[in-house]
Amino acid sequence: MELNRQTAHELLDLLKNKKTTPEAILDSVHKQIQKSDKDVKAYVRLNQNKVDPKTANSRSVPIPIGIKDNMCILDEETTCSSRILKGFKAPYDATVIEKLKKSGAILIGNTNMDEFAMGSSTENSCYGATHNPWKLDCVPGGSSGGSAAAVAASEAIWAIGSDTGGSIRQPASFCGVVGLKPTYGRVSRYGLIAFASSLDQIGPITKDVTDSALLLNVIAGYDERDSTSVNAPVPDYRQALKNNVKGLKIGIPKEYFVQGLHPEVKNAVMAAIEALKNKGATFKKVSLPHTEYGIATYYITATSEASSNLARYDGVQYGIRELPKKTRKSPLLDMYDETRHVGFGAEVKRRIMLGTYSLSSGYYDAYYLKGLKVRTLIKNDFDKLFSEFDALIGPTSPTTAFKIGDKVNDPLSMYLSDIYTVSANLSGIPAISVPCGFSKERLPIGLQIMAKPFAEEMLFRIAYTYEQNTDWHKQSVNL
């Protein structure tokens, strides 16, 4: 048995029955990384982990995990795959990292991402692109592409990602794994290096729904260090794993099945709906009338916040500091300009400029403020439907994974691959992507399920039922 190809809950059973050891699991993961990561390039940094046999037994979840390179780990380098943060070692653990360490998790390494989580393909990285394990000349999606690819390639048992506009769900969909964006406020953002503060949320990327619930159990909860985390009780999400959707009412937003949706993706999603119908759920076509404004609203809100969040990378305290050869303005301004010129990639610069523009005096009302208002309308659309429906269902992304390099020079078409995912971030609701089939080219397709705030249990219940009655999640790549 190849241990690294098992799920975490299977491994925990094996550990419980003394059929394996944490050392053996970690060893199998390390071997896989050695074998395939030169092709996949999921990791940007590996920690030299050794399992301490004395503490291994007392650890509840000694499972090797990949961490997206935007979460602070005490005394380890964290860079957001950006040149500007090269050499930055956080003097503290992110709350999620603290919780993982406490649970006994073995942090294997940091996974690649689009720089500062800005992108949908994990091509915008100062370390180079990550490749999709299912087809190495395709992108793994993004921005948590490294985490999704690591799990798909069995280079990690599970992984942590962050989702600002689809950055967990879209790569999960592209890589054939399960990705959950929890409700905004469910998981602490303390120590997550911000892209867009009002949209960012940390979540699990796993091989199946059971692991997703297990990992959410570890990381969820109120944190007094994060004012946006919500002080609501955290249920045991394993209890939600019920093979039963009888009587559930699920809406199918018609705006998610329009032009641009690839027929193969549409067919797979319709088949998934059929499967759930057979298990007793009822479906109805519904409307989210403001969907078409989602991408515009998202890109105004996210870039505005990002322009402010990323202003601190100025060469003063940490990361790189660059000075031009010749003085241009003043030593200080020159340092700012040159550091940011050298440190940031093209997509990050593009978004900083967009956001700065939206917030500028004279444009604020027309862009940022208008964006806020439309955001409320989008949220209202969901609130209305959730008063009647238990969940909404549709595709995670309009297409399967595209070729590396295909969309690099066409930002707008790249932005559109998030068209079905941004609304969940704008409205703060939880959403999950689960594998629901393959294209003819054998690229994975993802099914997205959304529910009202703090209804992660509903997502798990529907996703678990679907998973129990299909075997997409059991198919994996062998690299």
Next chain:
Amino acid sequence: MTIAAKQKYETVIGLEVHLQLNTATKIFCGCANKFGEAPNTLTCPVCLGLPGSLPVVNAKALEYAMKVGLALNCKVNPFVKFDRKNYFYPDCPKAYQISQFDLPICSNGYLMIETEEGEAKEIRINRAHLEEDAGKLIHDDKNNCSLVDYNRTGTPLMEIVTEPDLRSAQEAYNYLQNLKLTLQYLNVSDCDMEKGSLRCDANISIRPMGAIKLGTKTELKNMNSFKAVKAGLEHEIHRHMAALESGQAIIQETRLWDETRAMTFAMRSKEEAHDYRYFPEPDLVPFMMEGAAIETTRKSLPELPAKKRERLMEQYRVSAYDANILIQDPALADFFEECSKHYKDTKTICNWINGPLMKELNTRKTRLADIGLRPEDFTVLMHKVNEGILSNLAAKDILRFMIDTQRSVDTIIEEKGLAQVSDDSTLEKLVQELIKEHHNIAEQIRNGKESAIGFLVGQAMRKSQGKANPKKIGGLIKKLLT
């Protein structure tokens, strides 16, 4: 400039005060809020603005802000919202300052001041909002570099902005004095301009008397003491008037007060005007304060100086002059009230507080709270003088010994032998000795020159080391010589 020219113009001043709140910890993290520690020792990921860190509002800072607002008669907004003010500067580690933009916690208040003519005047407060302070830059010319100390970064600040209601430098000075006194009563800030815990910028313009439209304003900064505010404003007003009188235009700009050269000069032109790109701080979700919070705070406010002054005058029949001195330190006023329980004559208490006691405090550069003087001991002095046991002079000496040694009045009298001598036979002997020694003077008194009695009394006091009862001595001299 002629007086006529001065009378042609009306001065319009608005003040912006930055007040450091003396909460135990900073506004968005748990670091200590202290002055004078070694650089960068009071920091954490949050106030250093490290990647991934998040702010959390200090409830005490909110409470202090409410107190300030309520004391300044403001409307307190229960909906608390913060905004980001974006700008690049090394003293601002996040490259934005968390502040309040469109919804300040306090607005529409006022503070009463006294004008130069002694009339009461209301100075409207436009707003008072909460924000975080920046770090401190130190320019090291020797090594040609700049150093940053982040200890001050994230300490809670309140910005208190008046309407343009002040009409002279003196009014501005009076406003600041009153504001400082009010804030000291609340015990929310050290209000020390020299240490920077109270900083003041001013907007100044002048306009022809009777005009409605405001003139072009300049903003004046770098006034580091109350006196500097007055001097800087006076200078700037004069500069405006001189410019208009000679037909020059005022340029809207920021100017700095140079204390040593006693003049103002332009800081930078407005072409570098910042666009701060304010937007709601997404890391701090706006929230409603509990309904009772504002009322609870209102009830917890101490009696404020204006009220106290009024009450002291009414309840104890204290003069305006005395009341003004007493309210300068709430501890002093409390002390007075305690004393009045032990001694009936409040005028005498005032005289003792405003005279000898203030003198002792001033020479020691200390505050009442620090000298451990109890009202019951202090009033014993007045009783003893009244009963003729102590002379005024001796009582003042005893006060000094009391503060120095923390001993009781009686112990000191005994140790120093300072009790007043009123015993007739002892005093008569003393007077007879004096008559012998100064027979010329005695002769003059016998001849009706009463003014010479004072000389002999003085000699008696000297000989007795101040212990002789001067009234009795005077009586005895008269009895024996006339």
